[in-house]
Amino acid sequence: MRSVSVRAEPDESVEATPAVMVRGERGGVRSGVSEPPTRFLLLAVWFGLLTGYLELCVLGAWKILLRELLFVSPHAVWMAPVVNVFLFSVPALLLLLLARRWPRLGSLRVVTAVLAFLAFSGALLMFHPKLNKYAALVLAAGLAVQASRLIATHPRGFASLVRRTAGGMVTLAAVLAVGQYAWERFAETRALASLPRSAAGAPNVLLIVLDTVRTKSLGLYGYHRSTAPALDRLAETGVLFEQVFATSPWTLPSHASMFTGRYPHELSAGWTTPLDATYPVLAEVLGAQGYVTAAFVANVTYTSYETGLLRGFAHYEDYRVSPGTALMSSSLGRFLSWSHNLRRLFGYYERLDRKYAERLTDDVLTWLSREGRRPFFVFLNYFDAHEPYLPPPPFDVKFPAKVPRKNSLIRYGWHGAGRIVKYEMTPEETQAELDAYEGSIAYLDHHVGRLLRDLQKRGELERTLVIVTSDHGTQHGEHGLFSHANSLYIPNLHVPLLISFPPRVPRGMKVREPVTLRSLPTTIVDLIRIQGPPVFPGRSLARYWGESGPATDPAADLVLSEVAKDTRTPPWYPTAKGALQSLMLGRYHYIRSADGREELYDLHADPAEKHDLGASPEARQVLNQARSALSDTLAADRTTEPVTR
Numbered sequence: 001m002r003s004v005s006v007r008a009e010p011d012e013s014v015e016a017t018p019a020v021m022v023r024g025e026r027g028g029v030r031s032g033v034s035e036p037p038t039r040f041l042l043l044a045v046w047f048g049l050l051t052g053y054l055e056l057c058v059l060g061a062w063k064i065l066l067r068e069l070l071f072v073s074p075h076a077v078w079m080a081p082v083v084n085v086f087l088f089s090v091p092a093l094l095l096l097l098l099a100r101r102w103p104r105l106g107s108l109r110v111v112t113a114v115l116a117f118l119a120f121s122g123a124l125l126m127f128h129p130k131l132n133k134y135a136a137l138v139l140a141a142g143l144a145v146q147a148s149r150l151i152a153t154h155p156r157g158f159a160s161l162v163r164r165t166a167g168g169m170v171t172l173a174a175v176l177a178v179g180q181y182a183w184e185r186f187a188e189t190r191a192l193a194s195l196p197r198s199a200a201g202a203p204n205v206l207l208i209v210l211d212t213v214r215t216k217s218l219g220l221y222g223y224h225r226s227t228a229p230a231l232d233r234l235a236e237t238g239v240l241f242e243q244v245f246a247t248s249p250w251t252l253p254s255h256a257s258m259f260t261g262r263y264p265h266e267l268s269a270g271w272t273t274p275l276d277a278t279y280p281v282l283a284e285v286l287g288a289q290g291y292v293t294a295a296f297v298a299n300v301t302y303t304s305y306e307t308g309l310l311r312g313f314a315h316y317e318d319y320r321v322s323p324g325t326a327l328m329s330s331s332l333g334r335f336l337s338w339s340h341n342l343r344r345l346f347g348y349y350e351r352l353d354r355k356y357a358e359r360l361t362d363d364v365l366t367w368l369s370r371e372g373r374r375p376f377f378v379f380l381n382y383f384d385a386h387e388p389y390l391p392p393p394p395f396d397v398k399f400p401a402k403v404p405r406k407n408s409l410i411r412y413g414w415h416g417a418g419r420i421v422k423y424e425m426t427p428e429e430t431q432a433e434l435d436a437y438e439g440s441i442a443y444l445d446h447h448v449g450r451l452l453r454d455l456q457k458r459g460e461l462e463r464t465l466v467i468v469t470s471d472h473g474t475q476h477g478e479h480g481l482f483s484h485a486n487s488l489y490i491p492n493l494h495v496p497l498l499i500s501f502p503p504r505v506p507r508g509m510k511v512r513e514p515v516t517l518r519s520l521p522t523t524i525v526d527l528i529r530i531q532g533p534p535v536f537p538g539r540s541l542a543r544y545w546g547e548s549g550p551a552t553d554p555a556a557d558l559v560l561s562e563v564a565k566d567t568r569t570p571p572w573y574p575t576a577k578g579a580l581q582s583l584m585l586g587r588y589h590y591i592r593s594a595d596g597r598e599e600l601y602d603l604h605a606d607p608a609e610k611h612d613l614g615a616s617p618e619a620r621q622v623l624n625q626a627r628s629a630l631s632d633t634l635a636a637d638r639t640t641e642p643v644t645r
Contacts, residue, residue: 044092047115049169052081068272073319076329078177083330113148122332191314198290202375204464212386214473215494227441230449238500243514246472249492250485251302254471261521261536264562275308282521283312286377298355298383324352357447384444389436395443401432422482434476470495486573488582511544514584516559559584590626
């Protein structure tokens, strides 16, 4: 192999350049590439593993000190180091190739400078957006130069450090991977072993949440497109609620309400904080009755293991073990995956950790085939109707757009998909987004239908309480707003609700009164006939067909929705100004902002909420009623003690 001799720099002796320098026959220094590949890769592996472990230490400290959500897979304990090895190996191999032409690029100082830059970048980018990404990269470059100088000054010590620690770090990654899988299996086995005996003939419970699906886009609620034929068929077997409102316009507090029966202001669940153990959750209550509990969630941002929603579930599937999830486990990988330029280069705009409806349904059916001895409580969260709206064929053209879509470019960030500037779109472009959204609904509906058909073939559907709903809706230009979590207008709150259970739920019935998703846990406990004192507040929705007992609290029928302030939205969005609360009072929708501003809409006369009646004299009585009801509810909840489990 060809070699090129150069004079060694004073701080780059033979020992200082283990990557490419070999000793000549007379003790001189000869720079070459006769045996460099393994040396290059050894440094890449060492820096990659070290960076991954340092990231994990930072995340652990962050979790312990701030107690905030991290939005990373539990398998990051081994994925982060492993994916960093890959990311660091790419530039190392590139340097190896370039060093054949320009040997100085293969010196220890250059190689360690490049790898240290990647290491410092990964560490500093963990603090983006609090630390500007360009500032982080400049700072990383400066630190890398200083680190490479220090290493080149102490080559023997550095070489010894690499040799002594590389094997241990590789072994640690393997131990962490095996340990994570073993712990998950052990925790599930222990939970199943501790289940008490279930009641004879206890029915199954299937709770399906169609994340971000609004009623305005469903034929069940009068829409002209057939977006969800499987739901249409299910509605024929049970009760359809026409006016159902989420307790919050975004995922975590809405799910927390469905699991606890509590309003968002009573719960800890927030933008960066999980649901705590103050109140019992539905999975705990059903598990105590001998139900085997399992959850399969596709929204790995706000229904993952760390949100607190896994409490009470013996089996919980959230993050997939996949290349995309692995890349998202590394700070540098996240930065690259959210890059606008890389997205455009590869023409790929989907979330890397997306779990499609087909996969979710397959996972549930596989698990049911394995766990068929006990009554089950299964919770599913389908995420396909969430941005960036990229359904697979043939659903991508089910509602063909008249103009090309402006694909939702992804931006780097902890909280997932960013948004294109949708308020600047033309009406045709806005319609193209809506077409893609409704194609996504049709896709997930197809796989929900597949799940229900399979349960019917197994003979399980007739003895299964099936509930289908959504955690919140979304906006496609209404009030000049897009997406969700930014207001309390009807498109964000009005969600579907179907309940089917042949033994105790009538067929083909419709309920027109306004109801809240807060009532779900009480309704489930009521319909499966769990005896004992009430665990959840609120009233069962079975009261609409004469199956429910009396109310357990004075505000049981109150339809209240809330959202906290969110500074990540444009300044003119309602939540950027402060927290919001809203009430449904008959035909009226009342909204109050933290700054005291009030809005009132007559949904019978103005379903699109275009005419605010808040300043009109004739609305004074309704406003007083709304203020009083809201004040009484908040005061009552502050004095209510948690229910003892």
